[in-house]
Amino acid sequence: MDTEDYIAVEDTYNARNYEPLDVVLERGEGVWVWDVEGKRYLDCLSSYSALNQGHAHPRIRRAMVRQAAKLTLTGRAFRNDQLPLLAKELCELTGYEMMLPMNTGAEAVETALKAARKWGYEVKGVPDGQAEIIVCAGNFHGRTITIVGFSTEEQYKDGFGPFTPGFITVPYGDADALEASITPTTVAFMVEPIQGEGGVRVPPDGYLKRARELCDRYDILVIADEIQTGLGRIGKLLGSDWENVRPDVVTVGKALSGGYYPVSAVLADRPVLGLFSPGDHGSTFAGNPLGAAVAREAVKVLVEEGLIENARLQGEYLLGRLARIESDYIAEVRGRGLLTGVELKPDARGARRFAEALKDEGLLCKETHENVLRFAPPLVITREDLDWALERIEKVLTTL
Numbered sequence: 001m002d003t004e005d006y007i008a009v010e011d012t013y014n015a016r017n018y019e020p021l022d023v024v025l026e027r028g029e030g031v032w033v034w035d036v037e038g039k040r041y042l043d044c045l046s047s048y049s050a051l052n053q054g055h056a057h058p059r060i061r062r063a064m065v066r067q068a069a070k071l072t073l074t075g076r077a078f079r080n081d082q083l084p085l086l087a088k089e090l091c092e093l094t095g096y097e098m099m100l101p102m103n104t105g106a107e108a109v110e111t112a113l114k115a116a117r118k119w120g121y122e123v124k125g126v127p128d129g130q131a132e133i134i135v136c137a138g139n140f141h142g143r144t145i146t147i148v149g150f151s152t153e154e155q156y157k158d159g160f161g162p163f164t165p166g167f168i169t170v171p172y173g174d175a176d177a178l179e180a181s182i183t184p185t186t187v188a189f190m191v192e193p194i195q196g197e198g199g200v201r202v203p204p205d206g207y208l209k210r211a212r213e214l215c216d217r218y219d220i221l222v223i224a225d226e227i228q229t230g231l232g233r234i235g236k237l238l239g240s241d242w243e244n245v246r247p248d249v250v251t252v253g254k255a256l257s258g259g260y261y262p263v264s265a266v267l268a269d270r271p272v273l274g275l276f277s278p279g280d281h282g283s284t285f286a287g288n289p290l291g292a293a294v295a296r297e298a299v300k301v302l303v304e305e306g307l308i309e310n311a312r313l314q315g316e317y318l319l320g321r322l323a324r325i326e327s328d329y330i331a332e333v334r335g336r337g338l339l340t341g342v343e344l345k346p347d348a349r350g351a352r353r354f355a356e357a358l359k360d361e362g363l364l365c366k367e368t369h370e371n372v373l374r375f376a377p378p379l380v381i382t383r384e385d386l387d388w389a390l391e392r393i394e395k396v397l398t399t400l
């Protein structure tokens with residue numbers, strides 16, 4: 001079978017809920033992937049930051065294979081010897097008292113929302129059924145019905161209602177608007193330190209800090225969705241670290257397992273996560289020993305191999321070089337660490353055709369929204385590989 005055949009079969013039998021580039025990958029190593037024709041590409045998407053440690057990281061693979069041969073799933077009816085160590089290691093690394101494991105990012109977000117509501121009723125004393133959670137316009141927190149219900153992206157919601165009540169939307173980056181929307185029944189404010197899917201939107205300096213102060217003043221939890229910005233992507237362990245803000249609740253996922261297995265988690269202190277009693281919440285696969293062993297190693301790789309520092313250094317370089325590209329198409333270059341976005345002008349006729357052209361040049365990236373190209377390579381990337389990528393990016397943005 002060749003590329004055309006695979007595409008035909010997929011488009012026949014698989015629901016078309018995505019519009020992938022026409023490249024069929026079969027192998028990956030570090031920042032590189034190979035398609036079924038043997039052509040090599042530099043991965044500048046990292047599966048939306050799930051591959052911070054690069055493709056097929058050998059240490060994580062060994063941990064996975066070793067654990068797969070021993071014990072993969074117990075369900076939480078029994079205990080296993082990996083979950084306690086993941087919980088301890090993740091809490092020690094991030095400075096939170098407790099963790100609750102889930103599988104996907106959306107599940108971690110749902111868990112954080114449940115925790116916040118429970119805290120609102122049991123600790124803050126909000127009357128039953130009245131808890132409100134403030135979210136930001138342009139957010140992306142996943143695809144469950146509750147989560148898309150408070151998305152401002154019409155397509156995410158269209159045809160999927162009715163939605164869960166209790167969510168208020170404010171403009172992203174506007175702390176005054178946040179304050180104005182707070183009521184006595186507000187229990188949480190959920191925010192991404194940078195809006196990744198929203199188009200790599202970086203809020204004004206001091207925004208998270210002011211949001212933190214407001215939430216302290218009005219007794220409201222700050223939930224930072226760090227599923228994309230966390231675990232080194234923007235050059236710090238957590239994106240909130242850029243403003244030295246400590247959220248009450250943090251969601252992590254994606255790179256938590258280095259691309260091997262879906263593992264997500266909610267982190268918080270005992271006054272919040274301690275409110276869960278047996279039976280309140282759960283998931284068959286969450287906290288399984290295979291995922292836990294993989295996540296333990298994935299986190300160690302991030303720290304021990306200096307990937308967070310590398311993201312900061314290479315990210316500065318990438319952003320600087322992107323900003324110097326002289327192209328009539330570029331409206332703005334923004335980002336932090338290795339999460340960068342190039343917003344194109346309306347007359348560039350969309351980012352998709354640039355992503356297609358870059359694919360032909362051997363570089364894989366994805367447009368986010370109509371007109372933003374996101375460049376987010378694995379954090380293991382070297383200066384040399386970045387130069388290779390920049391040569392192609394510059395070529396396509398100046399000659400297409």
Ligand SMILES: *Cc1c(COP(=O)(O)O)cnc(C)c1O
Nearest residue numbers: 104105106140141142225227228
């Ligand atoms: C990807 C993402 C999610 C959802 O994660 P899934 O694993 O796809 O459910 C949630 N929040 C943010 C910020 C994300 O980038």
